[in-house]
Amino acid sequence: MPVPPPLNCPPGLEHLILIDQLLVQQQVEILEAITGFETNNRYEIKDRLKQTIYFAVEDNDCCTRNFCGYNRPFTIKILTLSGQEIIILKRPLRCNSCFFPCCLQKIEVQAPPGVPIGYVSQNWHPCFPKFSVQNENRKEVLKIIGPIMVCNCSTNIDFEVKSLDKRTVVGKISKQWAGFIRELFTNSDNFGIQFPLDLDVKMKAVMLGACFLIDFMFFENTGLQRPKIGIW
Incomplete structure (x- = not known):
């Protein structure tokens, strides 16, 4: 008989209960690297032993990917x-500039x-990128x-x-340097996520969402980027 998930743990998140670190590795898309034509991003999510525990796939249309960048x-x-869907991350179309704090x-x-x-x-700030992590009731x-x-x-x-x-400081989300060639010719990024072991499993999943948001905001462009200051 399958073992039911612990109380207050959404199905499929049992892997996160005893985890305090995750590694998110974006897969290199050959067509994108050669042509610059934006394709749906794909990722492997691994534990501290580098064992794959989840996959992540972007579900987007061609026009949105290539016109909105x-x-x-x-x-x-x-x-x-x-192949069971256990988490969905939804990012709406919003501004990415300190000139539009609303x-x-x-x-x-x-x-x-x-x-x-x-x-x-x-959170709006003229210099530093700042974010609030909130629960289902939007409490920080x-x-x-x-x-x-x-x-x-x-x-x-x-x-x-x-x-x-x-x-x-209770943890961090780290964009890991992947080497000059990979950074120059692709937007395939590696991230490490650290959080307290006893953090609510739902908040661990939300931290995973924060990692993807940070990736798209600051590291999705192909090639070595000019420095981004604050939320510009």
Whole structure:
């Protein structure tokens, strides 16, 4: 008989209960690398032992991908190894500039699909990328604060996860340097996510959503990018 998931754990998220780190690896799309024609992103999500526990696939149409670029709205489906959809990430079309503080980025996390369990909302700031991690009732749980300059320059880039008072660092989302050739010719990125082991499993899934939002906002362009300052 299958073992039922623990209380308050959406089906399929059992893998996250005893995990405090995740690795998100975007797969290289050969057609995109050769032609520059934007294709749907695909990812593998792994545990600290680098064992694949989930797959993630972008579900978007051709026109949206290629005309809206990294600002595009998207739906990302996270699936088990057997192909079951367990998490849906939805990002609406919003501005990505500090000139429009009333229309900042956000993402909704659903688990199971159709049931919101949390949100990540960008906070306006002229210099630093800042985000609020919220539960299903839109109550703030954690803060995410990035560096003043976000640039692929042969080093990892850390977005710190902090307590609500911003005094304690409890984790981080790190864009990992993938090597000069890969960074120059593709937008295939690797991310590491660290969070407290005892963090609510739903919030761990929301942290995964935050990782994808940060990827699209700052690292989706192909090639080495000029530095991005704050939320420009």
